[in-house]
Amino acid sequence: MLKKKFLKNFYSTYAEQYILASLILYNNSWNDIYYFLNVYNFFFKNHQIIFSIILEFLNLNISFDIYSICNRIKINSNFNFLNYLNYILQKIPNPYNIIYYAQIIHNMYLLRKILLFSNNTINNILNSEKLNINEILFSIEENIFDIVRDYLKEKNDSCLLSNIFNKYFLNKNFFKNFYISTGFKNLDNIIKKISGGDLLIIAGRPSMGKTSFSLNIAKHVSEKYSLPVIIFSMEMSSNQILLKILSCILNEDQDFINKNIDSELLNNFDKNYLKVMYSLKIFIDETINLNVMQIYTKCKFLIKEHGSLGLVVIDYLQLMSGINPTQNRVLEISEISRSLKCLAKELNVPIIAISQLNRNLESRVNKRPLISDLRESGSIEQDADIVLFIYRDEIYDSKNLLNKNIAEIIVGKHRNGPIGTTNLYFFDNKSKFSDF
CATH class of the missing domain: 1.10.860.10 (DNAb Helicase; Chain A)
Incomplete structure (x- = not known):
C-alpha cells in the first residue's frame, strides 16, 4: 500500500x-x-x-x-x-x-x-x-x-440549444458527416439514416442473413464515407468474414471463390472490384467472449490511430460477456445492451449489434418476428434506437418460387421515426442484399 x-x-x-x-x-x-x-x-x-x-x-x-x-x-x-x-x-x-x-x-x-x-x-x-x-x-x-x-463524467454534457444549432446546422459538413445511410434506399426512406450514438439491433432466426446484412452495411459505410469500420466477430473467423465480403464485392458464389482462390481467379475479375477491396477500411476482431470494456478500448485505439470511426458491428450480442458476470443471463444481457448504448453515445459512433430471437415464434402460424421475440431481451428493446428484423419466407416455404431471394426488413422499433417493412433481394450464396 x-x-x-x-x-x-x-x-x-x-x-x-x-x-x-x-x-x-x-x-x-x-x-x-x-x-x-x-x-x-x-x-x-x-x-x-x-x-x-x-x-x-x-x-x-x-x-x-x-x-x-x-x-x-x-x-x-x-x-x-x-x-x-x-x-x-x-x-x-x-x-x-x-x-x-x-x-x-x-x-x-x-x-x-x-x-x-x-x-x-x-x-x-x-x-x-x-x-x-x-x-x-x-x-x-x-x-x-x-x-x-x-x-x-467531468465533461458537462448540457449545451445551450442555440449553441447546438450553431455547431451542427450551420456547419456545411454536418449532413455529410453526422449521418450514415444503410446503402438501401427503401430502408433509408423509413429510418432516415443512422446517426452517431445510435444503437441498432439487427435480429432474426438462424439462416435469415443477419451477418450478411450487417456486413453489407459495413462495406457501404467504409466505401461511401471512407471511414474505418470495426467488426467484432465472436462467431465467425476473420477468413469467413473475408469470404462473405469478397463474395459480395465480386458478385460471385462463395463456394466458387473458396474452391478457386488459389488459382488465377482474381486475375479474371475486373480490377475495379479489387480496388474496392483494398480501399475498404474494415477491421475484423475475432476475439471471443468480449465485454463492453474491451470493445471500448479497441474502438478508442482505432479512433486514436485513424482519427475517426464510422461504424461498430458486433456479431453477436448474446456471445458477449458482462463486465460483472452473474448467474442471471437476462440481467447480464440487459447490462450489456445498456452499456452498448452508452458506448455509442460516448464515442458518437453508431453501433450495430446482431441479436438472436427466441424459438417461440417457430410455433406461430405467422413467423414474422416481434419485439417480444428478442432472445434474453431484458432491456434490449428499451436501449435500442432502431430494431430491424430480417425475415425470409422461403426458409419456411421453399416450394413457393415467389418467395425466392426475397428478404423482408421489418423496422420493429424506431425511436425517432416511423416503423414499417421493406423488401430486399438477398442472394445467400453471395452474401449480398440489394434494392428491388
Whole structure:
C-alpha cells in the first residue's frame, strides 16, 4: 500500500475546503458540479463526512448551514467540526470558481487511483508465484476503463440549444458527416439514416442473413464515407468474414471463390472490384467472449490511430460477456445492451449489434418476428434506437418460387421515426442484399 507521504502532491486541502465552504454559503452552487463530484473524490476523511451530510440535505432539497450539518454529525466525534467549519468559511471569498476547484479535486482523485492501481499491479507481478498475463492485462484494462469513465463524467454534457444549432446546422459538413445511410434506399426512406450514438439491433432466426446484412452495411459505410469500420466477430473467423465480403464485392458464389482462390481467379475479375477491396477500411476482431470494456478500448485505439470511426458491428450480442458476470443471463444481457448504448453515445459512433430471437415464434402460424421475440431481451428493446428484423419466407416455404431471394426488413422499433417493412433481394450464396 502506498504511504500517505507519496500522495502529498496529489490532493489539495484548499480546494476541498473551498468546495465545502461554497456549498454551505451558497447551497445552489451544487448545480454546477453535481454531475461529476462525489464523496470519494475528497482525500480527507473529515471532508468526506461533511460532504456526505451536505449531499443528504441536497437530496432532500433542504437548506442547510454549519449548525444543521454539525447536528447530523455524531456527538462523540473527536473532531470539532463546528470550529473547523467556521474557520474555512472565513477564508473562502465567493463560489464563482467552484467548477475550477471541483475539477482539481476530481483530477487529483483520478491521479491517486492511477497511483494505487499501478502500485498494486507492480506488487502483484513481483509477489505472484505464477504469473497469468491474461489476468494482469484484464485487470489493467478494467482499471483504465474505470478511470477514463470517471474522467469523462467531468465533461458537462448540457449545451445551450442555440449553441447546438450553431455547431451542427450551420456547419456545411454536418449532413455529410453526422449521418450514415444503410446503402438501401427503401430502408433509408423509413429510418432516415443512422446517426452517431445510435444503437441498432439487427435480429432474426438462424439462416435469415443477419451477418450478411450487417456486413453489407459495413462495406457501404467504409466505401461511401471512407471511414474505418470495426467488426467484432465472436462467431465467425476473420477468413469467413473475408469470404462473405469478397463474395459480395465480386458478385460471385462463395463456394466458387473458396474452391478457386488459389488459382488465377482474381486475375479474371475486373480490377475495379479489387480496388474496392483494398480501399475498404474494415477491421475484423475475432476475439471471443468480449465485454463492453474491451470493445471500448479497441474502438478508442482505432479512433486514436485513424482519427475517426464510422461504424461498430458486433456479431453477436448474446456471445458477449458482462463486465460483472452473474448467474442471471437476462440481467447480464440487459447490462450489456445498456452499456452498448452508452458506448455509442460516448464515442458518437453508431453501433450495430446482431441479436438472436427466441424459438417461440417457430410455433406461430405467422413467423414474422416481434419485439417480444428478442432472445434474453431484458432491456434490449428499451436501449435500442432502431430494431430491424430480417425475415425470409422461403426458409419456411421453399416450394413457393415467389418467395425466392426475397428478404423482408421489418423496422420493429424506431425511436425517432416511423416503423414499417421493406423488401430486399438477398442472394445467400453471395452474401449480398440489394434494392428491388
